[in-house]
Amino acid sequence: MSDSPWTDRIVGARMTVDQEFSSRIAxxxxxNQQWSLIMxxxxxxxxxxxxxxxxxxVxxxxxVEGIIPELENVPSGGMGAMGGPGAGGGNRNSSSGGVFDSIMGALGLGGDGGDDHAEKLRAAEQLTQEYAEELQSHLESNGRWQSVRKAAAADD
Known part of the structure; x- marks a missing residue:
């Protein structure tokens, strides 16, 4: 469904909402890089x-569940996330397994990674739904929601 014409109609709106939503991501x-991967x-x-x-x-x-382990390989937090000093920080090397830990975590076999995996998935789900609500609100306030909704109905 992601290649359907109705999604093409919201590209500009998504760019606007992305900018407005950046403080929520912060x-x-x-x-920002992890959020881009989630999106x-x-x-x-x-x-x-x-x-x-x-x-x-919605x-x-x-x-998203399949990429949660990959989030560990993406810099997180502050200036490091922006590619500044400490990008990647000690986070990447703090675990002894690296790729192995990611694979084990994806299989649900990681030690304490399972709870963190579930927490990240819940956080991603909540944030993406907030984004969807913000996007719908933006489309409604600009008088575009009904045309987008009708286009989606026609795609079904």
Missing amino acids: DSRFS TATEFEIEDADDPDRARL ADIEQ
């Missing part, structure tokens, strides 16, 4: 697109 547990794995859908009263934009994060 306050989250994710760096790459996120698809958007319009539930009940054929019903103007019930239609709503984030489908089904693919």
Whole structure:
């Protein structure tokens, strides 16, 4: 569904919401790079697109779970996340396993990584849904929601 014409109609709106949402990302547990990776794995859908009263934009994060272990390989936090001093910091080398730990974590076999994996997934789910709500609100306030909703309904 990500290649459908209705998603092409919201590209400009997404760019605007990305800028507006940047402060929310700064306050989250994710760096800008981690958020970009999460958004790459996120698809958007319009539930009940054929019903103007019930239609709503939702984030489908089904693919996000697969990239959660990869977030460990992306710099997180502060200036390091922006490529400044300490990018990657000691975080990358603080664990002895690196790629091995990522694979073990993805399989749910990591020591304390399982809880962190679930927490990151929950945080990503919450943040992507907040983004979807913000995006829908932006489309509504600009009078574009109904045309996007109708295009999504036509795609189904």
